[in-house]
Amino acid sequence: MEPVLKAVNLKGGYLLGSLYASASQQGSYVDAVSDVSLELFRNEIFGIAGESGCGKSTLIKMLYGYLEPPLVLKDGLVYLYTKEGKEISITSLSKERLKREVFWRHISYIPQSSMNVLNPTMRVRDHFAEMLKLHANMSKEEAYKEAGKYVEYMGLPIDVLAAFPHQLSGGMRQRVVISLALLMRPDLILADEPTSALDVINQQAVLTMLRDSQESFKNTIVIVSHDMGVHGVITRRVAIMYAGRIVEIGKTEEIFEDPLHPYTQALIKALPRLGDKAQRKGLSGHPPDLKNPPLGCRFRPRCPSYGPQCREETPTLIEVKPGRYVECWLYST
Amino acid sequence: MLHASKKSLLEYLATRTIMYFATIFSGITLTYLLVKAMPVDAVENIIFGLTQTVAGVYDPQSINKLREDLYEIFGLTGKSPLEDYLIFIRRVFTFNFGPSFISFPTPAFELVLRRLPWTIGLLSVSTAITWITGNLLGTIAGYFRTRKFTKVLESIAISLYPVPYYIMALILMLLFAFLIPIFPLGGGISVIPESLNLELILNIIWHSLLPALSLILPGALGWSFLSSRTLTLEVLSEDYTRYAEFRGLPGKHVLRRYVLRNILVPQVTVLALSLGGIFSGALLTEVIFAYPGVGSLAYRAAFAGDINTLMAVLILSMVAVSTAIYLLDLLYPLVDPRIRYR
Amino acid sequence: MPSLSFLKSIGKNFIFLYKSNFKFRLGFTLILILFILGFTVSPFSPTSTRTWYAVPRDRPPSPEYLLGTSSMGRDVFWELCASIGKSLTIALITAMIASHIGLFIGLISGIRGGLLDRFLMFVSDTFIIVPGFLLLIVVISIIKSWITIPLLGAIISIVSWPWPARQVRSMVLSLRERTFVYTAKLSGMRTSKVLLFEIMPYVLGWHLVNFTNTILFSIGTESGLAIFGLSILGDNTLGVMLYWALNYYALFRGIWWWITAPIVTLVLIFISFYLISIGLSEHLHRIIG
Ligand SMILES: Nc1ncnc2c1ncn2[C@@H]1O[C@H](COP(=O)(O)OP(=O)(O)OP(=O)(O)O)[C@@H](O)[C@H]1O
Ligand code: SF4
Ligand SMILES: [Mg+2]
Numbered sequence: 001m002e003p004v005l006k007a008v009n010l011k012g013g014y015l016l017g018s019l020y021a022s023a024s025q026q027g028s029y030v031d032a033v034s035d036v037s038l039e040l041f042r043n044e045i046f047g048i049a050g051e052s053g054c055g056k057s058t059l060i061k062m063l064y065g066y067l068e069p070p071l072v073l074k075d076g077l078v079y080l081y082t083k084e085g086k087e088i089s090i091t092s093l094s095k096e097r098l099k100r101e102v103f104w105r106h107i108s109y110i111p112q113s114s115m116n117v118l119n120p121t122m123r124v125r126d127h128f129a130e131m132l133k134l135h136a137n138m139s140k141e142e143a144y145k146e147a148g149k150y151v152e153y154m155g156l157p158i159d160v161l162a163a164f165p166h167q168l169s170g171g172m173r174q175r176v177v178i179s180l181a182l183l184m185r186p187d188l189i190l191a192d193e194p195t196s197a198l199d200v201i202n203q204q205a206v207l208t209m210l211r212d213s214q215e216s217f218k219n220t221i222v223i224v225s226h227d228m229g230v231h232g233v234i235t236r237r238v239a240i241m242y243a244g245r246i247v248e249i250g251k252t253e254e255i256f257e258d259p260l261h262p263y264t265q266a267l268i269k270a271l272p273r274l275g276d277k278a279q280r281k282g283l284s285g286h287p288p289d290l291k292n293p294p295l296g297c298r299f300r301p302r303c304p305s306y307g308p309q310c311r312e313e314t315p316t317l318i319e320v321k322p323g324r325y326v327e328c329w330l331y332s333t
Numbered sequence: 334m335l336h337a338s339k340k341s342l343l344e345y346l347a348t349r350t351i352m353y354f355a356t357i358f359s360g361i362t363l364t365y366l367l368v369k370a371m372p373v374d375a376v377e378n379i380i381f382g383l384t385q386t387v388a389g390v391y392d393p394q395s396i397n398k399l400r401e402d403l404y405e406i407f408g409l410t411g412k413s414p415l416e417d418y419l420i421f422i423r424r425v426f427t428f429n430f431g432p433s434f435i436s437f438p439t440p441a442f443e444l445v446l447r448r449l450p451w452t453i454g455l456l457s458v459s460t461a462i463t464w465i466t467g468n469l470l471g472t473i474a475g476y477f478r479t480r481k482f483t484k485v486l487e488s489i490a491i492s493l494y495p496v497p498y499y500i501m502a503l504i505l506m507l508l509f510a511f512l513i514p515i516f517p518l519g520g521g522i523s524v525i526p527e528s529l530n531l532e533l534i535l536n537i538i539w540h541s542l543l544p545a546l547s548l549i550l551p552g553a554l555g556w557s558f559l560s561s562r563t564l565t566l567e568v569l570s571e572d573y574t575r576y577a578e579f580r581g582l583p584g585k586h587v588l589r590r591y592v593l594r595n596i597l598v599p600q601v602t603v604l605a606l607s608l609g610g611i612f613s614g615a616l617l618t619e620v621i622f623a624y625p626g627v628g629s630l631a632y633r634a635a636f637a638g639d640i641n642t643l644m645a646v647l648i649l650s651m652v653a654v655s656t657a658i659y660l661l662d663l664l665y666p667l668v669d670p671r672i673r674y675r
Numbered sequence: 676m677p678s679l680s681f682l683k684s685i686g687k688n689f690i691f692l693y694k695s696n697f698k699f700r701l702g703f704t705l706i707l708i709l710f711i712l713g714f715t716v717s718p719f720s721p722t723s724t725r726t727w728y729a730v731p732r733d734r735p736p737s738p739e740y741l742l743g744t745s746s747m748g749r750d751v752f753w754e755l756c757a758s759i760g761k762s763l764t765i766a767l768i769t770a771m772i773a774s775h776i777g778l779f780i781g782l783i784s785g786i787r788g789g790l791l792d793r794f795l796m797f798v799s800d801t802f803i804i805v806p807g808f809l810l811l812i813v814v815i816s817i818i819k820s821w822i823t824i825p826l827l828g829a830i831i832s833i834v835s836w837p838w839p840a841r842q843v844r845s846m847v848l849s850l851r852e853r854t855f856v857y858t859a860k861l862s863g864m865r866t867s868k869v870l871l872f873e874i875m876p877y878v879l880g881w882h883l884v885n886f887t888n889t890i891l892f893s894i895g896t897e898s899g900l901a902i903f904g905l906s907i908l909g910d911n912t913l914g915v916m917l918y919w920a921l922n923y924y925a926l927f928r929g930i931w932w933w934i935t936a937p938i939v940t941l942v943l944i945f946i947s948f949y950l951i952s953i954g955l956s957e958h959l960h961r962i963i964g
Contacts, residue, residue, distance in 0.1 A: 066579055103581035117576035121594045130590070134582060180580075359801040367814055367833070495949035496942055497895040499902060503917070503938050506926060616808065617899050621921070631809070635816050635903050643816055647809040655804055 003081055004187050004220045005040040005063065005107075010076035012062050013244075013290070015069075030290045032058040034244040034298075036076075037317065040188065040220055042083075045211070047235030047252065048224045049267070053287060055244040056224045057112050060190045063222075064109045065090040065098050082106050082187055105135055108181040112192040112224075117177060118165035124176055125161035128183060135184050154179045155209065171202030175209055182213055192224045207234050228271055232256060237323075240264045243288050243298040246317060249325040260326045262303050297329065305330065346663070353659040360651045364644075365421050395438060402431035402641070425648055434639035441641040445627060445649055452626035453653075455541050456615050459548040464604050466549070467557020472593055474558070475565025476584075486558070494555040499617035502547035506621065509543060544622045548615060560603050564596040571595075601668055605661040692958050699954025705947035709940075713760030720753035724911050736932050743932035746923045755936050757911040761824060762894055762944075765912065768828025769893035773835035774886045780836065781843025782878070785851070796844070799837035807834030808899060815905040822907055827900075831893050839885035846881050850874050880959045887952040894944055898937075913937045913944075 014030040032055040040046055048056050061071060063078055078090040080102070088102055103109075111117060118127055128147035132138045138146060151161060156175055165173060174194060181189050194210065195203040211234055214221050223235060231238045231252055238255055240248040240263065248261040259265040266283045285302040288294050294301060297310040309329045317327040405420050424430065433441040474483045493501070568574055569592065577587045619628030627646055634642035692699050722729040728748030736743040742751035780799070784792040814830060815822065822830075850873075894913070900906050901914025908915055920926075920934040 064579075068575070099578075099581040099583070103579070109579055111572070111576060111579070113572070114576075116572040119573045119577070119591055119595070121598070122590065126590075130582065130586065131580065134586075355797075356801060356804050359797065360805040363798075363801055363805060364810065364813070367810065368817070491949070491953075492946055495891060495945040497899065497945070499899055500895075500938060500941055500945070503934070504942070507931070507935065507938065617902055620902060631812060632903055635812055635905055638816055638819070640813065640816060643809075643813045647806065647813055650806050650809060651804070654806060658804070 001041040003039055004042045005038075005081070006077075006079045007036060007038040007063060008077045008079075010036045010038075010059070010062055010078065011074040012067075012072055012076070013058065013074070015072050028291050031293055032071075032244050032290055033062055034293070036244075036246050038063075038239065038246065038249075040222065042187070042220055043214075043218045044237060045214055045221045045223060045235045047231040047238035048222065048241060049228055049231050049238055050226065050241035051287060052226055053290070054241045055290070056226075056241055057192050058244075059241070060109070060192055060222060060224055063090070064107060064190055065093070065102070066095065066109075080106055080188065104131060104184045104186060106186050107188045107190070108184070108186045110177055110181050110189070110191040110194055113197065114174060114177045114194075115170060115197060118173065120165055122164070123161070124163055124165065124168070127176075127180060128161075131180065131183055150183065151179065154182070154213065169202075171198050171205060174198060174202070174206055178206065178209060178213075182217065182219075185217055186219065188220045188222070190222045190224075193226070194223065195230060196225065196227065203230075210234065228256075228267060240267065243293060244290055245298060245327065246325075247299065247327045249317075250323060254324065260320065260324070260331060261299075261328050262305055262330070263299050345666070349659060349662050353655055356655050357652060360655070361422065361425050361648065362418075364647060364651075365418060369417075395432075399432065399434075428645075428648075430645040430648070431641040433634070433642045433645075435633050435637050435642060441639070441645040442649075444630060444642055445645045448625065448627045448630045449649070451624065452615065452619070452628065455544060455548075455619075455624065455626060458541075459545040460552075460604075462545075463549045463552035463557055464600070467553040467555075468561045468593070468596065468600055470553065471558045471561025471563075472565045472588065472596060475562045475569065476588055476592065478566065486554070487562075490554050490558045490562075493551045494559055496551055496555075497617075498548055498551055498615070499621060501551045502544070502618045502621045505543060505547045505550070541624065544615075544618045544624050547618055547622075557600075557603070561596055561600060564599055565592055568592050568595045598668055601661055601665060605658045688958070688962075692954060696954040696958060698950045699958070702947040702950030702952075702954060705943060706951065709759055709944060709947070710763065712756045713758075713763050717753065717756035717760050720750070720757065722750055722753065724749055724754040724757045725909065733928075733930055742936050743930075745919070745933045746925065746928075746930060747919060751933055751936050754911055754916060755913075755940060758913045758916050758937065759940060759944075761911055762897060762913040763890075765824055765828040765831070765897050766890040766893040768825055769831045769835055770886050770889040772829060773832035773893075774839045774882065774889045776832070776836040777839025777885060777889075778843050778878070778882050780840040782847060784840065785844040785847025792844075795840070799840050802834060802837040803841075805834075808896065810834060811896065811900060812903060812905060815900060819905065824907065824910065827897065827907065828893065831896050835889050835892055835896075839882075839889065842881060842885055843878055846878055847874060850877055880955070880962075884952055884955045884959070887948055887955065891945060891948045891952070894941070894948075898941060913941055917941075 010033055013032040013034075016028045016030070034055075036059060048059065050056055058071065061067065062073060062076075065078065067073055073091065076091065080088040080090055082088065088106065090098065090102065090107075093102065118124070125144060125147050128150065129138075129140060129143035132143040132146055133140070136143075136146075147161060148158065152158060154175075156172075156179060160168060160172060160176060165176075168176065174197070178191070178194065181191070191210070195206050198206060207230065210221055210223070223230065225231060235252050237250065238252045239246045240255070240261065242263045248255065248259070248264045250260075255264060256268060259268045263283075270283070283302055288298055288301065295314075296312050297303070297306065297315055300306045300310045303310065307329060313329075315327050315329050315332060317325045318332050320326050320331050405417075405424065428442045430441040432438040433444045436444060470486065474486050477483055496504075574587060574591045574595075577591050578584075615626075616628035616631055618624070619626045620632045623629060627650070631643060631646045633639070634646070693703065694700075726749075730740065730744045730748055730750050732744060732746050732748045734740050734744040740750055740752065742755060744750055745754070780795055784795045811830065811834060814833070815827075818826075897906060897912060898914035898917055901908075901912060901918045902921065904918060906912055906914045906918065908918065914937075916937040917934070920930075920937070923930070923933075925931070925933040
């Protein structure tokens, strides 16, 4: 399988310095991504799951490479492999070069809460046109024409082009944002919670759109969602995050059928099943404060099966069988 | 897809127009009530002052006519209060403010009309320049908020903002009278106007430079600058602007299409509101530079106790200000697509 | 009735503000100096600042006449001190009247809402649209010969209350939405009590900002009116000093010290009250949000 992105030992988080924090938070650090390694392959839909605040958004911002304060990268490397066979080191390029050469051509990003990401004073077609003018050197007329063809291809009604963002429904706006991300046929699309602000019908439409476009463009899509249901429907592989670390990676079916990590097991157990009336029991306790994470395994305070080793030493992610990684002392003897 | 329907456009126009007349009407009523609340012997006082200063110019007959006018304006005809009020309203809406005192018996309204082009010329040009440069500077300062020149501009703005126009005018006069005596310090023209030619126009512009500068400087570096800088900082933290950067759009493009375009919307309101204040400020600028506009006329009228002319100036500028706000209101939906003539 | 703890909290806030906020400190110090000049120093004037030819005319600044003398034969330094005092008095009167009317109307409008609110806001909008300065010109032209310092302060208030009223009203409206007011209401307190105990402490801070801004506005308006010849021309105010200096063409005759003195003082007053005002609002934003 051909890789499209490799992240090696990524470490980063939020540095709450004087500019961004009140006096009590002076100089604290939120350890939101703690030593994450990851490999993504061409032509797949990859999921990142985990409960709120575990660092999913932070991780994909770091993969994308555009860090705004107070988010800082402490260590680690991210490589992107383009379909032309080039290797791009995202972590070592300057912001300006990333903007000029990498973003949108090779990798694009759909932020969480993307309801307000379109310019309220610009028509939808101008959002497409400005990207085409910038990255494909088209003239205004060419860009409008191309935008029309493209929007139709993506299955959107043609009159969204003349609309202003506020005239579109939430679901339609999200589909416009997704189309915008796919516009330049990038190798990799990072989508942060693309469905979480939508109702069930629109969720379905957005997921279908993502899957269909992936099938026709043969690119790689990363879908971040706290909703395991979304992953079950659309992803082929999934990574489970807990408190800033990836604790398990594997084929989605295998994760659902045979979760290995105690946290994953709890997640899967809590899922509602068809024909099962019994109340599902969730995990007790809270995820740790990332300003002050516990030593050893970060899941230990909530883990039903921890042993003496778990308190002192942090487990590492190991491949227990081909393509299946787990970070837990139960599996690394 | 929602689009502006004809009906909502009409509705918008109708409500705006009603509001327009309602504000003018209430402004006039306000003036009436205030003037009426003045001490009762005000009219005799005015007339007495008049006969004292320019005795002999008026014949008794026209003095009597004037007295009648004044009694009507002050609502003291002895009829019912409602009638008094209606008489006043009729006078205002027919622009009949009685004869001026300072160039008796020319109607006060006519006197004001003659001066109006000067004032409107000065104000429209300097307000436009103020608004445009202030917004550009403010946006740039907001965008490059950490640069040194931004800090310098900010300190200048903070010291200029609270200083009224006319004090600024005096400072400029001080500077240009002693340090760099290049501009004419007073008057509107210094050639004899025979026909409208280039020389005359240039002369007029030359004379209005200093008054204009005294209006532009505190505005462009003061309120206009500060408000657009604050707005820019807000827009920069909006999702859509940040996402534009995320998409790799170059800074200049983001500045123009995202930041400037979005601060324009609230800045139009600021422009409308500033028109109200600038009118009074410009009156004093005119007095200080002896610029032959409405302000200088009002100055002479105030000096001579010419209440008719002052009234005409007040009502006319009230109408001018509300009209400006009304027009901007109508233009607003063109600037902000979110407001579709609601 | 302001209780002791309330006064204490004002004192604490003031000390904190003075220590932590440079703008406030600078503005406050300047104002303090001006107040001392205007109220404490000015009574010691060796010559009258209101009679003509009390001292030789048109003398440039010298050790004897610190800021020179005017063409009217007055010592500019002492006239300036007296003018600062009178101008500040006028401004304080306006601020006392207008900001409290504004507070009262804003509170009523914000709390009661409904038709009363609509009416009050329509009236204050009218005042905002009507060129206030011209309105004052008309009014003062009519009663020019009776005008006194307190009367002038009161007349300027006619056009100064709408801004504070609007500000207080929007403050009340936003506070009404906050949870603590709801909790207080749910706990069975009467509306007026909810107001007094929950909203007032927050509004009072902004009231102070409005008070400062009204002072600023009043001083500016008085000097503007004076340039028009519509102030108390026989007395000493900063505006009146400007009026006479302009009328005697001080600038063109090279008597620059006469006109520079009130201009510089006015600019200092504007800047320092403005600094106090923004220092206060920065502080309020931080403690209330
Ligand atoms: N701008 C910020 N400043 C400080 N801390 C932040 C910031 N953004 C996120 N965090 C913290 O970093 C941690 C990870 O946040 P992140 O947004 O990546 O979580 P997430 O998994 O995406 O959660 P969600 O499902 O709620 O989106 C959280 O503890 C969060 O409180
Ligand atoms: S390492 Fe220990 S504490 Fe952590 S999940 Fe595994 S068993 Fe539980
Ligand atoms: Mg997130």
